[in-house]
Amino acid sequence: MIRRLCNLLGLLLIVTLLSACGDDTPRTRGVYMLMDTSGTYTKELKQAQRVINYILANLQPGDSFAVARVDTGSFSEKDIIAKVTFDDRPSRANQQKREFRDRIDHFVKTVKGSAYTDITGGMLQAIEWLNESRAGHKTILIFSDLKEDLKEGYVRDIPLQLGGFKVVALNVTKLRSDNVDPREYLNRLAAWQERVESGGGSWQVVNDLERLESVLVL
């Protein structure tokens, strides 16, 4: 009788331990992509679409993904073009991926260029959204030439809290002025790198999108 009771208690203990070990945020990934829509960069959005499709194909159920535009004031939920946390069920996740793709397609077709470029605002929004998503691995993709152009009165001299974040700059195109003085381009990249790394994040630049599959590990 005592032995049976002990067995029962042991079983209950195992079941309790098993249920206590349940973890909702283990290996999920969160990706936030900022798309520069200022000036002539809108011509590059087809490339951005390709990157988005690649990311969609690689994300799994439970992962989160958002795409936001970078415009005059990017620290706003209104700039998020599409966002999704994929359902646990693979079939539903596939459906969500298709819907996401359709929304991006629609945006790319109807986008209008903005006058200013607020990358920092977009970064702050990305940090906020990814922290809320409770993803295990957080990645911010910046599809831009990294040339920040703020409207007068906008304060963006704010330190970024990027601990545990991976920031990847994609397709950082050279401007006409960069061609005149390449140091501008290099300084721009170095400044962003310093800013990200001082915030605790890791920094990567991928310019050759042909090698995206081999370089970009989410």
Place this chain on the structure above:
Amino acid sequence: MSVSSIYMITPSPLLSGLIWFIGITVVLYLARSHAHRTISALARVVHNAMRLSARAVTGAEQRLQQRNREVLLEQGREATERQIEREFERIDATVRRDLAEYPALHRHLSEEILKIDEDYNASIEVPPAPPGWVKAVEAVAKIPASKGDPMVGRVLEDIHQSLNKASIKAIEEYRKESHERHRILNRMMPHWRKLKQLLGQVDKNVTSLLQRSAAIDRHMENYEAIIQQSDSAVRMLSSSSLTRFFISAFVLAIAVGGALINFHLIARPLSEMVGGTSMIMGFPLNNVAALVIILVELTMGLFLMEALRITRLFPVIGALNDKTRVRMAWTFFFILLFLATVEAGLAFMRELLMEEDAATRALLRGDETAQFTQSSYLWITTAAQMGMGFVLPFALMFVAIPLETFVHSLRTVIGLIGVGLLRSLAWLLRVLGNGARYAGVAFNNFYDLVIFAPLWIERLIQQKRAAAPPGDKSQDFQEVAS
């Protein structure tokens, strides 16, 4: 205070070293007998401790060996009893099946023989009866005035003709009857064949029984050897146990491969049911669910095999009354069937998900047409997956047989390994004990080597004292003192 400052008694390191050496040598010489006793005592202690430990380990090894022997014999006895029981069951079944039909067979044989007998009687040749009027002809022929008498001649001519006619008729009759007899004999052939067939069947049954009895004889010989606890029986059982262990381990490894395939077949579609992102102890919930389903299938398979009395891992099930046991067997079978059907459905779902995945990826790659392209051979993989999903649970059911063999033979193998380890440990302890003993002697000799100078002087004095005449010892003492 550093070590060097302690060491440097004089400014010269060599001189300091020499002073230290002499001092240590003198101290060691003075403490020699105590040091020797201490070293010897320590060596003895270690030697005795090791010896006692080795003896204890050897005792444990012998007990384990004895226990292994008992277990092996017990297992062998049980297995042989089971084999003999099975053989008797088979004989019982043969006797029930064949000898129960024996009265019918006997009746059948009797009927056949009776028919053959009747046919034989019907085919007996009866010689045709001589015509009655032959005697009348003989009487007419004996009439004295018959010769030359035309009347008699005519009568005889008529008789001759009548006789010819009667002869022809008799021959026809005879032929007809012969034909009838041949027909009857021809009709006997199937009966003969049937008789031969029945006797062949009887012969087959008897041969089968003889073979079974020969097998029982063989098992009984083994059984007697086991009961007598002979060494040859133990060797035979040990060898066969090792063989069974390796074979069952191999089959179990194959079964594990099958279970892995089964796992991959159902793990992905299960994420549609339980989700694929939640974790239990670091494992995705759908993987855990798939594992649980496979383990439940294995358990049901084990219970089914137990209920069918093919294995005997759970004596409680085998000891149930037949009615309950059969009911339980059907219950286990239906649960297994249900799980197999679920697996087939999940396998189908897996194929659908894979297709959908492929279509989504193609769409994201920009290949718009890919989602509408369906391979005409796709149904083969779908059917194969479904078939595997349905069959694998039943295939895994048979894991119970090698598992039982593995569990039983594992006891023997572990016992043999345990005996080997204990034997090695005993040997090691003996080696260490003897090593400690001789190390003590070696330490004493080394001790003496360090203080060789005072020992040498001591030996010289002893030799001198031994050489000096008795009563002159005081002089020697004075010499040494000076």
